[in-house]
Amino acid sequence: MPDPLSDHANLAAALDLAASEAKVYLAGIDDALVRPRTSGPSQDMDLPDEGIGSLAALAELIESADESSTRSAGPRFFHFVMGGGTPAALGADWLASTLDQNAYNWISSPFASRLEQVSVEWLKDLFGLPGEWSGVITTGATMANFASLAAARRWWGLQQGVDIEADGFSGLPPMTILSSGYIHVSALKAIAMLGLGRDRVRRLSRDGAGRIDLDALASVLRERNQEPVVIVANAGDVNTGDFDPLADILAIARRHSAWVHVDGAFGLFAALSPLTRHLVEGLEHADSVAVDGHKWLNVPYDSGYAFVRDPSYLAGAFGASASYLGRDARPAFGNLGPEMSRRARSLAVWATLRAYGRSGIRAMVERHVRLAQRVGEQVDAAPDLERLAEVRLNVVCFRFRPPGFPEDRLDDLNRRIGEMVLEDGRVYFGTTEYDGKVAFRPAIVNWRTREGDVDLIVTTVRELGARAIARAGPGLQAKPATEAAGEPEAPAEVAKPQH
Numbered sequence: 246m247p248d249p250l251s252d253h254a255n256l257a258a259a260l261d262l263a264a265s266e267a268k269v270y271l272a273g274i275d276d277a278l279v280r281p282r283t284s285g286p287s288q289d290m291d292l293p294d295e296g297i298g299s300l301a302a303l304a305e306l307i308e309s310a311d312e313s314s315t316r317s318a319g320p321r322f323f324h325f326v327m328g329g330g331t332p333a334a335l336g337a338d339w340l341a342s343t344l345d346q347n348a349y350n351w352i353s354s355p356f357a358s359r360l361e362q363v364s365v366e367w368l369k370d371l372f373g374l375p376g377e378w379s380g381v382i383t384t385g386a387t388m389a390n391f392a393s394l395a396a397a398r399r400w401w402g403l404q405q406g407v408d409i410e411a412d413g414f415s416g417l418p419p420m421t422i423l424s425s426g427y428i429h430v431s432a433l434k435a436i437a438m439l440g441l442g443r444d445r446v447r448r449l450s451r452d453g454a455g456r457i458d459l460d461a462l463a464s465v466l467r468e469r470n471q472e473p474v475v476i477v478a479n480a481g482d483v484n485t486g487d488f489d490p491l492a493d494i495l496a497i498a499r500r501h502s503a504w505v506h507v508d509g510a511f512g513l514f515a516a517l518s519p520l521t522r523h524l525v526e527g528l529e530h531a532d533s534v535a536v537d538g539h540k541w542l543n544v545p546y547d548s549g550y551a552f553v554r555d556p557s558y559l560a561g562a563f564g565a566s567a568s569y570l571g572r573d574a575r576p577a578f579g580n581l582g583p584e585m586s587r588r589a590r591s592l593a594v595w596a597t598l599r600a601y602g603r604s605g606i607r608a609m610v611e612r613h614v615r616l617a618q619r620v621g622e623q624v625d626a627a628p629d630l631e632r633l634a635e636v637r638l639n640v641v642c643f644r645f646r647p648p649g650f651p652e653d654r655l656d657d658l659n660r661r662i663g664e665m666v667l668e669d670g671r672v673y674f675g676t677t678e679y680d681g682k683v684a685f686r687p688a689i690v691n692w693r694t695r696e697g698d699v700d701l702i703v704t705t706v707r708e709l710g711a712r713a714i715a716r717a718g719p720g721l722q723a724k725p726a727t728e729a730a731g732e733p734e735a736p737a738e739v740a741k742p743q744h
């Protein structure tokens with residue numbers, strides 16, 4: 246009967262197995278189909294009473310991972326906004342599991358605490374945020390939005406004489422939260438988790454969907470007089486990569502009692518390049534900023550960062566103490582964010598910044614911006630494609646629109662092509678709805694991605710688009726979804742990107 250203690254002798258073999266299989270997996274990822282080969286492992290749901298031992302269990306896991314992993318760490322995954330893991334970050338992430346540090350405080354791990362301290366300083370420098378801000382590593386931008394907005398909530402309560410963390414809302418009125426049509430669902434989720442009411446957010450954009458309407462913002466703030474208000478500005482809309490005008494928002498907000506939070510999950514990386522820095526102009530005057538690491542920094546899941554101008558608010562929102570946890574004058578990072586026991590996520594951040602430096606990360610960001618422009622130009626040159634938004638950063642929003650095709654059937658056609666792209670697997674992105682239209686929005690953030698990879702975006706959409714029309718003919722819209730979807734395609738031959 247294998248028990249962990251009796252397995253001691255297999256540790257080195259288990260690590261060797263994982264390492265050798267990881268090398269094989271990653272060696273093939275540049276050219277592999279992105280979609281999983283199966284929909285998921287057919288594992289038994291009953292807890293086994295008798296174990297099979299570590300090496301056998303790992304072998305089983307490796308087999309099903311090979312069949313059913315999405316190759317999202319590879320160069321042709323353009324869905325959502327998902328990076329991969331640079332060699333330095335991946336190696337460091339393995340070390341984080343090996344060392345298994347608890348990054349709660351300086352007693353549980355001085356090593357992880359120091360690396361988090363250094364990483365937070367480096368990240369502030371990378372994004373051009375002032376050195377006196379505080380920061381903490383979270384599990385992603387959702388929790389970075391949560392931590393930042395928890396700090397905002399503390400500020401808002403104190404403005405009205407209430408310590409919310411100690412006393413709850415204590416009869417406070419609902420919070421006024423203003424944003425634009427670009428507010429991300431994760432910020433709404435954070436607002437919901439904070440008990441502030443996601444449906445209370447007012448989207449001040451001209452059509453309810455786009456950039457913030459500055460006149461409306463000024464007028465709402467005037468109406469609210471000196472009532473404290475929280476504004477969520479968006480640096481990088483998921484559909485288009487567009488930005489709210491931060492400097493203008495901040496100029497208006499400064500005349501009132503307002504906290505300006507910036508959700509820059511991926512868009513904050515615009516700050517790294519002189520080509521795109523104007524998109525986040527004024528950033529350093531915000532009150533809090535959320536950004537992701539597992540997107541454009543290309544550290545493995547999960548990693549995000551919250552930065553707050555006044556260090557007392559994160560500490561006030563998340564402070565906790567118990568005598569057994571010890572005392573130390575240095576800030577415990579587990580008391581600056583939601584989790585107490587925490588993975589040492591700083592190792593991957595530190596390693597990737599140490600390995601590539603500011604200029605290496607900037608080169609990657611600029612390459613992705615150029616690649617997005619390249620795709621935008623290809624879309625513009627194709628007679629059957631229509632670009633729906635400016636390419637401001639790393640997202641290209643477009644749809645298939647063959648000449649003469651009935652307007653009222655374009656959404657169904659593009660939705661169908663979106664499904665076919667995922668089934669095909671050469672590239673991977675689905676559809677969104679933008680400006681009332683079903684559209685594609687490939688996002689380029691993976692460190693491995695090159696020209697040959699992004700060139701497959703337009704080629705694949707045009708090829709599958711032509712096939713969808715030929716298949717469905719005039720009945721495309723009328724057919725029920727299952728019928729219109731037809732038989733699954735035979736796996737497409739993987740067109741080798743021209744590297």
Ligand SMILES: Cc1ncc(COP(=O)(O)O)c(C=O)c1O
Binds near residue numbers: 385481
């Ligand atoms: C603008 C924006 N904010 C927040 C998030 C949430 O990030 P995460 O999934 O890492 O929590 C995303 C994810 O795509 C995003 O694009």
